[in-house]
Amino acid sequence: MATKNNDGNGSGNDGGSKPLPGIDDVPLTTASIARLFDGCKIVLFDCDGVLVDSEPISLATLVDVLDHFGAPLTLEEVAERFTGRSSSAPIDHIRALTGQDVGAQFKPFFYQKLFARYETELFSIRNIDAVLDALKQRAIAFCISSSSSVERLEKTMRVTGLGPWFEDRIYSADFVRNGKPAPDLFLHACADMGHAPASTIVIEDSVAGVKAAVAAGMKCIGFVGGGHYAGQEEIAANRLYDAGADIVISDMAVLVAALGS
Known part of the structure; x- marks a missing residue:
C-alpha cells in the first residue's frame, strides 16, 4: 500500500509549513482559517492534487x-x-x-x-489522513467530488489506502452531465449527502474546480501543495484566488491545526 506519512515520507511536494497570504496579501492565521469552518456541515474533496499527489x-x-x-x-x-x-x-x-x-x-x-x-x-498528500481524522472528530461529514471517472477513483483509493475513509461517499464527473467548472457535480454530491450548499466547503487545486464551487454557492479552500505546483505555489495561489477561493494553503497541516483549535 502506497501512502505518504505525516513525517513527509513519499514522493511529491511537501509544501510549506505555513498558509499562504490571503486576499490582498493579508496573512492567514489558524484562527482565520478556523472561522471558515463556522457552520460547516460537509467538506467536498477534489481527489487529484488534493487527496493524492497524482x-x-x-x-x-x-x-x-x-x-x-x-x-x-x-x-x-x-x-x-x-x-x-x-x-x-x-x-x-x-x-x-x-x-x-x-x-x-x-x-x-x-x-x-x-x-x-x-x-x-502514487502517494496520498502529506497530512491528509490527519485532516480526515480531524473532520471526523468534529462530526463534519466529507466526501470525494472529483472530475475523475469511477474506475480511476477506485484505483486511486485502492493504491493509496484512502478508501476506508470514504467508503461509498465518492462522487465522479461520470454522475453528471456537465463537469467542472459547471457546479453540477458539487451540487449533486451535496444534495445526495443531505446538506445545503451554504454549509459546504470545497477543497480544490484547480481553477475549474474553484469556479465550480463558487458557482455552486459554496466556500472554497484552494490547495497548492501538490507536486504539480512545486516551485510555483504563489503563482498558482493567485490563480485560485482570482477564480474565487476564500483562502489558499500549501500544507494540509494548517487545516489540522485550524480544525483542532
Missing part, C-alpha cells in the same frame, strides 16, 4: 497519450488546459486538431499507462 503522473502520461494520437502539447500546455477537467477535454482537443473521434479508445489507452505508474508512484 497530477504530475497524470499530466506526464497525458503528454505521451496526446502525442500518440497526433495532437501533441507541452507539459505546460497540458497542465494549463486540462488540470481539473474530465477526460472529455483532451478527447475534444484531439478531435479538433486531427479530426479523429477517439472517444472509445482514449480512456483504455490512457488508463493502461496511468495505472501502471500508479502502482509505484
